[in-house]
Amino acid sequence: MPATPPLRLPYFRMLAVAALIAGLGATQVTAATPTPLDPTGDYDICIGDTDDRAIAACTRAIARDYFRGAELAMLYVSRSVGYLLAGDADAAIADADVALQHDPGEAVAFWSRGSAWQNKNEPARAITDFSEALRLDPEDASSLIQRGIAREAIGDTAGCARDIAEATRIDPVLTARKYVRK
Numbered sequence: 001m002p003a004t005p006p007l008r009l010p011y012f013r014m015l016a017v018a019a020l021i022a023g024l025g026a027t028q029v030t031a032a033t034p035t036p037l038d039p040t041g042d043y044d045i046c047i048g049d050t051d052d053r054a055i056a057a058c059t060r061a062i063a064r065d066y067f068r069g070a071e072l073a074m075l076y077v078s079r080s081v082g083y084l085l086a087g088d089a090d091a092a093i094a095d096a097d098v099a100l101q102h103d104p105g106e107a108v109a110f111w112s113r114g115s116a117w118q119n120k121n122e123p124a125r126a127i128t129d130f131s132e133a134l135r136l137d138p139e140d141a142s143s144l145i146q147r148g149i150a151r152e153a154i155g156d157t158a159g160c161a162r163d164i165a166e167a168t169r170i171d172p173v174l175t176a177r178k179y180v181r182k
Contacts, residue, residue, distance in 0.1 A: 024176050029136075043067065047077055050082040056083065073103035081111040084119070092116040107136035123150035141171035145178045 042064075045057035058079035061067065067075060076099035083091040096113035099106055114129030130147035133140060148163030168175045 043071070043075065046175070050078065050085050052082075052086070054078055055082040055086070068102075069102045070093045070106070073099040073106050073109065075101065077106055077109045077112060080109065080116075084112055085114055087119075089119045092163040097170055107133045107140060110136070111140070111146070114143070114147060118146060118150055118153075121153075123153040126150040127154075139166040139170055139175050142178070144170070145175055148179065 002156060027143050027181045040059035042057040045062055046054050048054065062072070062079075069176050076095045080092045080095035080099060080168035083089075083095060093116045094136050096109045096116065099109040100113075103109070110133035112125045114133065117123075117126040127147055129149045130143045130150065133143040134147065137143070144163045148160040148167065151157075151159040151163060163173065164179055165180070
């Protein structure tokens with residue numbers, strides 16, 4: 001059984017609590033202030049970025065066995081995206097799989113795994129994951145673009161055109177940035 005978690009307060013309340021405690025002595029303020037090594041600090045770093053530092057924070061937060069359910073799933077999703085951006089498709093797939101065990105409705109986990117399958121040149125598997133991400137979040141232009149690219153890779157140009165047109169309707173700037181017709 002994990003230890004009792006630190007109290008997580010919104011930022012403005014945390015400042016008010018810190019100001020109240022400040023009157024009691026500096027050592028108590030230091031003890032009450034979260035550090036990057038506590039579960040909340042690692043969670044925030046993990047969710048807030050996708051670089052090597054964030055991947056390490058995700059790994060520490062997961063290893064502490066503190067988070068459950070959707071929060072734990074988000075740690076795995078964030079690390080999955082970090083691995084994806086670092087070029088480690090296998091690690092991205094593994095973390096997306098674990099995330100989906102903890103929260104089967106996490107659309108970003110399907111997007112990350114689909115992107116990893118695409119990087120591994122497995123467009124049919126990518127299409128399946130992007131389609132599931134879109135079932136969960138129909139307005140996700142990024143999944144539409146990625147699924148369109150995967151459809152183009154298997155020769156489904158009509159499906160690609162439909163996905164890109166829908167992505168353009170939802171987010172024309174993202175679509176113009178991410179999809180360049182060959």
